[in-house]
Amino acid sequence: MTAAPEAARSAAPQAMSEPHSTTMEIIQKRELWRFWMIVFVFGVLTGLVALALFVHQLLQWGEGPPAGLPHQGESPRGSIVDRHGELLAADRYFYEVTTTPSYFEDDEQRQLVASALQDLAGIPAQQTFDQLRAYPDNLFLRLAARISLEAGHRILAEQKRLMEEPGIHPLLYINLTPTPQRYYPEQRLGAHLLGIMAMLKETTWRRGLYGLEGFYESYLRQRDGVGLTSKTTTPAASLPAEVRRYLPSVAGRDLILTIDRNVQWIAEEELARALELYKAKAGTIIVMAPKTGEILAMANAPTFDPNAFTEYDPAALQNPAVSAQYEPGSVFKIITAAAALDSGVVTPTQKLTDTGSIAVGQRVILNSDRAGHGQVDMTEALARSLNVITAQWALLMGQRQFYQYVERFGFGNVTEIDLAGEVYGLIKKPGTQDWSLSDLGTNSFGQGLAVTPIQMANAVASIANGGKLMRPYVVQARVLDGQVQVTEPTVLGTTVRPEIAKELTEILVRVVEQGNQAAGVAGYRIAGKSGTAQIPTKEGYTEDDTIVTFVGYAPADDPKFVILVKLERPDPSISRWAGYTAAPTFAQVARRLFYYYNIPPDDIRLGANNLE
Incomplete structure (x- = not known):
């Protein structure tokens, strides 16, 4: 789901701590420029939503072109395999059965061919007879969109026999065209990642929508597909044998993913278990490699079978990991803490006073427990997830510097991941009409702004990667005409200095040990934090419905993976807190x-003497 970040300020309780019209005149003031820029951004976002709805209206779920409309056959499409060569998407071939109705002289011939097609295929x-009579003067008629290869071979064999007999049998007016159909052998596994193939109105062939099928539509199709974007390639023969098992495809333009089928399976299995255990309505788990930006797994639930997507609500086909924005809650305190340390306004051991409340603008901010905790340093503030201290960090930085860091971490912008449908999220900034000073306070702990799961995971991954923000990506390599173009990891920017990333990692390890013990795995130092966010509505924030998140990485000294777990609306009678839902789910995946x-x-791994 997409959670709107707006709610009436006066009606909104404190966030839980843990747990773009052009003008006729030249705009002179910078504040007005920023305002119109925001209006423009809102217009773009609204346009994207409208476009998505328009696409939904155009979709012809499972239908082909009209039977009497001449059309260009489906283009073969490249295969998609995981990093180990496991087949995730490929073409299966069938025969399309067509004819020229004007060749048939009378109903006797129509009935003769109709009976033959029934016996053979x-x-x-x-059905055949009625179609032939309905379009008697047509030069083209599709009698069957798809029959099996075996049935097609029987028709071809019978046509071959009839050609040796005198006269022209009406079965010889039947044409068979090999036609590919997209097939997903793993069914629901990675469905949102892969996307679907669907027919749109006014088109004569299916095209890729959502996920990889949508993003790489112009590459995957054999007919008029684009080529490789780099001259730096290697021979396909250099790929490991296991990766080449199903390559090259008939189309000869294939994708090798960063996804590991086994890790994807783990993520999906643990997500399904979490939804059942905590009675959550939906969820997302992302696993990525922080040093490269490779996505190892991206699981969403509820999911669907792309082989039978017409049986599902069209809204369920979009990938929530990149297209659903929500208020992250206290996991965003990781970002505020990183910014405070890197800007130098606080040190890891510097203590600030928590009186239990703080006025920022027109808002009085409270801790979730409505208590004050006295003098606390950064570790205790994050372990206890104190809103009051986090707001103080933001005030010490000031609005300009705070939002510079928010932007530096990639929020309010796309991550550039190679999946269709990614949205920007929503960050209000000073100088815009709807921003006020109180937003500085609430934004510091993840309230009043909206992010996507991939943005949140990638931001924390930058800390695990020594302050380098990577572009997340799903395609490891493209294979075309015997050549391989490998995707090179791309650094988008620097979020914090390496030494700050290291200091914050040590703090986040202690946060898991002292405040999020359920996320721990015995024998391993894990860095991370939980966040429990109430859901904004038009009337205000809900009391019991929450979105819970845990994001962390391990091993803390040399992170191999970052895991984000997000669960929507866990049953409050079980627990509405991330520390008791998302955190243990994280631990299960990490283990x-x-x-x-x-x-x-x-x-x-390190040797007992090297441990602190």
């Missing part, structure tokens, strides 16, 4: 990844 005779990647416990 199981196409209902009455299985340590085993899968054969990462020994820290005392074995």
Whole structure:
């Protein structure tokens, strides 16, 4: 779901701590320029939503072109495999059955061919007869969109036999055209990542929508597909044998993903278990490699089978990991803490006074427990998830510097991930009409702004990567005509200095040990934090409905993976807090990844003497 970040300020309680019209005149003031820029951005976002709805209206779920309309056949499409060569999407071939109705002289010939097609291919005779009579003067008629190769071979064999007999049998007026159909052998696995193939009105062939199918539509199709974008390639023969098992495809333009099928399976299995255990309505798990930006898994639930997507609500086909924006809650305190340390307004051990409340603008900010905690340093503030201290960090930085860091971490912009449908999120900034000083306070702990799961995961990954913000990506390599173009990791920018990233990592390790113990895995130092966010509505924030998130990385000294877990609306009678829902789900995924990647416990991997 997409959670709007707006709610009436006066009606909104404190966030839970843990747990773009052009003008006729030249705009002279910078504040007005910023205002119109925001209006423009809102217009773009609204346009994207309208476009998505328009596309939904155009979709012809499962239908082909009209039977009597001549059309260009489906273009073969490249295959998609995971990083180990496991087949995730490919073409299966069938025969399309067409004819020229004007060749048939009378109903006797129509009935003769109708009966033959029923006997040979199981196409209902009455259906064929009725179609031939409905379009008697047409030069083109599609009798069957798809029959099996075996049935097509029977028709071809019978036509070959009839050609040796005198006269022209009406079955010889039947044409068979090999036609590809997209097939997803893993069914629901990675469905939102892969996307779908669908027919749009006024078009004569299916095209890719959503996910990889949508983003790489112009590359994957054999007919008029684009080529490689770099001259730096290597021979396909240099790929490991296991990766080449299903390559090249008939189309000869294939994708090798960063996705690991096994990690994807783990993420989807643990997500399904979490939804059942905590009675959550939906969820997302992202696993990525922080040093490169590679996406190892991206799971969403509820999911769907792309082989039978017409059976699902069209709104469920979009990828929530990149297209659903929500208020992140206290996980955003990681970003505020990083900015405060890097800007130098606080140090890790510097203590600030928590009186239990603080006035920022027109808002009085409270901690979730409505209590004050006295003198606390950054570790305790994050472990206890104190809104009052976090707001103080933002005030010490000031609005200009705080929002510079928010932008530096990639919020309010797309991550440039190679998946269709990514949205920008929503960040209000000083100088815009709807921003006030109180937003500085609430934004510091993840309220009143909106992010996407991929933005949140990638921002925290930059800390795990020594302050380097990477472009997340899903396609490891493109294969075309025997050549391979490998995707090179791309640094988008620097969020904090390396030494600050290291200091914050140590703090986040202690946060897990002291405040988010449920996210821990025995024998491993894990850095991370939870966040519980109330859901904004027109009337204000909901009391019991929450979105819970945990994001972390491990091993803390040399991170191999970042995991983000997001659950929507867990049952409050079980727990509405991230520390008791998203955190243990994180631990389950991390535990299985340590085993899968054969990462020994820290005392074995580092040696007991090297541990602090």
